[in-house]
Amino acid sequence: MTTTLDQPRKTWRDRVFNRPTRPYIHPYLGGLLLGIVLFLAFFITGNGLGASGGLNRIVVFVQDIFAPEHVDRIPYLLKMAGGALNPLDDWVVPLVVGTIVGGFISGWFSGRLQVETNRGPHISKHTRWATALLGGAIMGYGARMARGCTSGQALSGGAVLSVGSWAFMFAVFAGGYAMAYFVRRLWN
Amino acid sequence: MPFPLPLETLVSKPVMFLIFGLIGVAFGFVLESAGFGNSKKLAAQFYLKDMTVLKVMFGAIVTAMVLIFIAVGLGILDFSLVWVNPTYLGSGILGGLIMGVGFIIGGFCPGTSLVAMATRKIDGLFFVLGVLIGIFAFGETEQYFDQWWNTAGYMGRLTIPDWLNLPVGAVVVGIVLIALFMFWAAEQLERIYGQRDLQKEPSWRRYAAVGLVTFAVSIIVIGTPTTAEKYDRIASTKDAALANREVQINPGELLDSIANDTLKVVVLDVRPEAEFNQFHISGAKNTPLAQIEDIIPELHAQQALNTVFVLASNDEVAATEAWKVLSAESIPNAYVLEGGINQWIATFGKDEGDIVQVSSPAGDDSLCFSFPAALGDRYQAADPLPHEWELDYTPKVKLQVKRDKSGGGCG
Numbered sequence: 001m002t003t004t005l006d007q008p009r010k011t012w013r014d015r016v017f018n019r020p021t022r023p024y025i026h027p028y029l030g031g032l033l034l035g036i037v038l039f040l041a042f043f044i045t046g047n048g049l050g051a052s053g054g055l056n057r058i059v060v061f062v063q064d065i066f067a068p069e070h071v072d073r074i075p076y077l078l079k080m081a082g083g084a085l086n087p088l089d090d091w092v093v094p095l096v097v098g099t100i101v102g103g104f105i106s107g108w109f110s111g112r113l114q115v116e117t118n119r120g121p122h123i124s125k126h127t128r129w130a131t132a133l134l135g136g137a138i139m140g141y142g143a144r145m146a147r148g149c150t151s152g153q154a155l156s157g158g159a160v161l162s163v164g165s166w167a168f169m170f171a172v173f174a175g176g177y178a179m180a181y182f183v184r185r186l187w188n
Numbered sequence: 189m190p191f192p193l194p195l196e197t198l199v200s201k202p203v204m205f206l207i208f209g210l211i212g213v214a215f216g217f218v219l220e221s222a223g224f225g226n227s228k229k230l231a232a233q234f235y236l237k238d239m240t241v242l243k244v245m246f247g248a249i250v251t252a253m254v255l256i257f258i259a260v261g262l263g264i265l266d267f268s269l270v271w272v273n274p275t276y277l278g279s280g281i282l283g284g285l286i287m288g289v290g291f292i293i294g295g296f297c298p299g300t301s302l303v304a305m306a307t308r309k310i311d312g313l314f315f316v317l318g319v320l321i322g323i324f325a326f327g328e329t330e331q332y333f334d335q336w337w338n339t340a341g342y343m344g345r346l347t348i349p350d351w352l353n354l355p356v357g358a359v360v361v362g363i364v365l366i367a368l369f370m371f372w373a374a375e376q377l378e379r380i381y382g383q384r385d386l387q388k389e390p391s392w393r394r395y396a397a398v399g400l401v402t403f404a405v406s407i408i409v410i411g412t413p414t415t416a417e418k419y420d421r422i423a424s425t426k427d428a429a430l431a432n433r434e435v436q437i438n439p440g441e442l443l444d445s446i447a448n449d450t451l452k453v454v455v456l457d458v459r460p461e462a463e464f465n466q467f468h469i470s471g472a473k474n475t476p477l478a479q480i481e482d483i484i485p486e487l488h489a490q491q492a493l494n495t496v497f498v499l500a501s502n503d504e505v506a507a508t509e510a511w512k513v514l515s516a517e518s519i520p521n522a523y524v525l526e527g528g529i530n531q532w533i534a535t536f537g538k539d540e541g542d543i544v545q546v547s548s549p550a551g552d553d554s555l556c557f558s559f560p561a562a563l564g565d566r567y568q569a570a571d572p573l574p575h576e577w578e579l580d581y582t583p584k585v586k587l588q589v590k591r592d593k594s595g596g597g598c599g
Contacts, residue, residue: 031247098212135294136318146283164275175288
């Protein structure tokens with residue numbers, strides 16, 4: 001007598017979230033593909049890529065709901081949401097939404113949708129969440145000061161040879177390497 | 189159709205947003221595929237163990253740069269319509285340093301954290317929340333250093349070739365070579381600090397490097413298209429517009445447009461300086477035809493969206509040539525003054541005894557009037573009062589909305 005073991009039925013959850021993990025693509029291939037995407041963005045639309053600008057507009061959209069008069073009084077916010085202006089009415093917003101969707105699709109294909117917290121071996125999950133929040137806040141502040149993040153300034157401005165974007169890019173790496181030694185326990 | 193496409197006028201807004209959304213999908217897909225959703229991989233860059241960030245970033249920059257400038261060289265992409273992040277050295281460098289600190293503490297940059305969040309990485313979610321808080325804080329505090337933020341080291345649209353005064357092709361080749369050196373150095377660092385076996389690296393990367401250099405060198409060979417070559421590409425539609433008199437505006441329309449507060453009219457007088465000094469329309473700027481190409485960057489820098497350029501010569505010959513230059517260089521809202529200065533004076537200078545007509549307009553751009561002295565715009569006819577002149581004309585000025593100048597990059 002042989003018994004057939006019932007194959008566990010695959011639920012839709014398994015098909016989305018528990019697929020076999022594939023390795024990342026080679027960095028040079030990644031660079032090549034990212035370069036082609038960046039080129040197509042410039043070629044078709046005249047604009048590059050962006051991320052923090054879209055997040056900025058989402059923040060201002062929320063501010064405009066709760067404190068429209070406040071938004072109208074601050075020139076920086078006024079530019080995006082003053083009066084009847086809808087801060088979400090800008091190309092960078094669908095771009096950011098698309099980025100999230102694209103990231104999800106790639107993670108789905110390659111089986112990288114596990115819930116996890118990537119962190120160095122010597123810190124707890126909660127420490128990592130706190131540093132992520134803190135680092136994010138610093139990054140968000142710096143990105144708006146620099147009028148763009150790694151995508152909108154370094155990648156986009158770098159490819160069209162903007163002097164300011166190249167200066168910015170070296171500043172980011174300089175800041176990162178200068179700080180890396182002091183926070184090495186977070187990652188190593 | 190010259191690229192980039194004028195999406196604002198070509199397609200409806202939902203379609204335009206769909207296009208940007210699809211670009212975003214491709215962007216997010218590639219970021220995640222390259223491992224940018226993993227903060228450990230990103231942070232490893234700063235401990236020299238895994239140089240993926242540098243390889244992907246510079247790989248993308250040089251790939252896009254080479255493709256962009258080949259397209260520009262071939263004349264299929266109009267670089268003046270491509271958004272180039274304006275240079276603000278002060279805020280760019282300080283903001284960059286702050287971002288570097290945030291990068292190594294938080295392990296992401298804004299774009300990569302979105303991808304991490306999308307793939308259910310909790311640290312990515314916290315980072316995105318942090319970014320939103322940081323952005324909010326910037327919006328609330330920018331007013332305290334507004335002056336510095338908007339002016340420190342401001343240089344406008346400045347590219348490395350302009351800054352170094354070198355040909356674009358040479359700069360592109362130089363940057364490609366620097367990037368290849370950096371890739372080589374990055375691999376050595378990975379070998380030393382990350383114990384990576386370089387024998388396992390794929391050999392196709394060498395062919396890719398050779399291909400990249402070949403494409404970069406081809407930019408030098410292709411060169412950049414001249415204004416005349418750019419015009420040739422659009423000549424059929426533009427010549428038709430000229431022939432159908434769609435862009436020649438009546439003196440009456442020019443006068444009304446100058447008086448119209450919703451328009452900012454810039455009259456470019458393309459005659460020789462001597463004739464300009466004899467008589468010119470009040471407020472006109474003298475730019476002899478030979479110099480019109482030199483002021484193109486200045487015209488592009490014109491920020492006001494409601495700017496209308498009107499070109500004037502004695503008749504229309506030189507003004508039409510100048511209009512072709514502006515069209516070839518994608519300056520929006522350019523028009524020719526119908527009948528030129530001769531018709532302007534014939535219209536508005538009828539009662540001005542000092543100005544004497546000495547010949548009738550022959551269409552050869554010669555000035556048909558003589559003046560008692562070179563008074564420039566101090567004649568009544570140079571600055572007629574709009575309410576005294578009710579002229580019949582077919583209005584032709586249609587304000588074409590320019591590309592959103594503030595919307596580029598992350599802005």
